[in-house]
Amino acid sequence: MQTDHDVCPVEPGTPAGPSRRRFLQAFAVGSAGALASAGRRAQASPAAPALAGSRGRQDPPEGADAEAAYWERVRREFLVSDELAYMNSGTLGPMPKSVYYAVVDAYRALSADPGRENTRHNQAQGGLREKLAAFVGADADEIALTRNTTEGMSFVANGLDLEAGDEVLLSHHEHPGGLEPWKLKAKRQGIVVRELPFPIPTPEPAEILNRFEAAITPRTKVISVSHVTFPTGCMLPVRELAALARPRGILTAVDGAHAIGMLALDMHDLGVDFYASSPYKWMGAPVGTGMLYLRRESQERVWPTVVMAGWDDPERGAARYDRLSQRAGPLLVAFDAALDFQTGIGRERIEARVRALATALRARLAEIPQATVHTSTHPVLGCGITGFALEGFDRRAVVDTLWRRHHVWVRHTDHDLNTVRVSTHLYNTEEQVDRLIDGVRDILANGALPLETARG
Ligand SMILES: Cc1ncc(COP(=O)(O)O)c(C=O)c1O
Incomplete structure (x- = not known):
């Protein structure tokens, strides 16, 4: 059985293990994390710019293909499996590998040397x-x-x-x-x-x-x-x-x-x-x-x-x-x-990607007459969360069926609008938006599954 460390091995006790280092190099991110490696950074990452901003940020690629390739590389920095269209960062987002290994390594280091690591964490x-x-x-x-x-x-x-x-x-x-x-x-x-x-x-x-x-x-x-x-x-x-x-x-x-x-x-x-x-x-x-x-x-x-x-x-x-x-x-x-991960990509660039995916999703939903999109189409009022209702279907059944038949994970919100809620983030893809839309059309054509899992 494959473990996550098989997916991306990490050297025990190394604050910036291979996964994190690989990310930092690939995206030309500066700081390897003051907290993690306050005492060891000189070895791990010399001349690291410490603060957010455009320093150390990779220039955006030109052209649609390069853009797609770029986001695919970003997506590969997450552990979320290819089969799963996880579209619920609004509840809980996945950690990138660099973040996951940072926390695992920090706990390992803390267990090995509690006094000094704890002091390091406090000081940083x-x-x-x-x-x-x-x-x-x-x-x-x-x-x-x-x-x-x-x-x-x-x-x-x-x-x-x-x-x-x-x-x-x-x-x-x-x-x-x-x-x-x-x-x-x-x-x-x-x-x-x-x-x-x-x-x-x-x-x-x-x-x-x-x-x-x-x-x-x-x-x-x-x-x-x-x-x-x-x-x-x-x-x-x-x-x-x-x-x-x-x-x-x-x-x-x-x-x-x-x-x-x-x-x-x-x-x-x-x-x-x-x-x-x-x-x-x-x-x-x-x-x-x-x-x-x-x-x-x-x-x-x-x-x-x-x-x-x-x-x-x-x-x-x-x-x-x-x-x-x-x-x-x-x-x-x-x-x-x-913070390093997102700074390496760039805050504006992330927001633009999030908005582009969400706008595409809302446009696709608007083509479906039975779908009511609750999210504003006004450019200032809409962002990475989309809420919609499907005429004739309970939100819980839609959410459950999208998961069981299409491996798309979204949530419903128990407010007043029978809402299915979708979060589109930087690790999501246009293909996943398509999959969600196909799932919605499938529900309209073939009905929803009997509700099995009641969840938000
Ligand atoms: C708008 C909004 N505020 C507050 C919260 C609560 O967040 P937390 O559990 O991190 O305190 C949530 C949770 O999803 C939320 O959507």
Whole structure:
């Protein structure tokens, strides 16, 4: 039987094993990961540029064939089998090999030499914070290393001093991870949570902006929305919402669970106060890694929730919000490797690829009269998540049949729209989009299988 180490062997105890080195060379990525190899990098990767950006990035190939060949090479950097069309990065993305081996090797090294490896991991957190900050257009003292979006949104909601009757405006399509922290605060402290509906599919950003503007009252203290909504993949105009909010003294908190690794983010350009994300989805980092951005000027408004020594030291900036005591260093090592992976390809290039695949998928679905596409066709509102319903079919049966008959893994969302949700990411292919469409046509022609596996 083939094991994953057979697929891509790795030398025990080597921070940048063959797989990772091969990727770094192939894509001309600079840094081999400060966390993984703080003490050994000089041997492994001399002259490594440490931060995200175009330095060390491979120039895009010219022409359609070269483009296809390029993405095929990228796809080969993942362990997902050729038979499986995995189209659900929105729930959990696969790690590239370089990231997978980074975490495996880091745990091995930690087990072999716990004291020194643990120290190395702790000391290297600052480097990761800097690298991540550069990746998302922020400063290092505005980045907290959390464990997921739910934790980040909870830190913000729990940490703000609000009074009974103060209002938080949300959209009607918030994920529980971004909604429940406010509901808890409503139950505990009497704040008012208002969920604003907007049309689906949304024709243009003004449909959303106007509704938020009209809903603002003197009691509105926070606008808290998803950057990319989970049921239909609608990209809310968070930059414009922040511009609406700031002059009125309203804070903006964004649930950006899907955005990191999918979109080329720039926190300072977005102008929001708080932004939580889950790099294990589209970024290829392991589960257990998260990011919370807190705008420097807004940090004094938020009390830390999980604390140990240092929580009251403003010099620490956003690091005051991740004072977790002992934590899983190998996950941070792998997060560092995930940043290298994506930087090696280029954030804009990834976003363009993701959007191209999703646009192609939506165009193909639009050709099927029984398919209702819930995702906006507006270029600003659509991104890498597509939601659709199939007339006459329950979403669960569609999802299950696509898997059992066609080996296409998508999910359904239990909201109000009977939605089948598809995530198209950089390791997906045009052939997989075709396979999904063939599967949909097959269901329409031959019916869905009796539901066997109820899953999201
Ligand atoms: C929009 C949105 N927000 C928050 C979450 C929760 O993410 P996590 O489990 O990483 O906290 C999800 C999960 O899929 C999501 O889609």
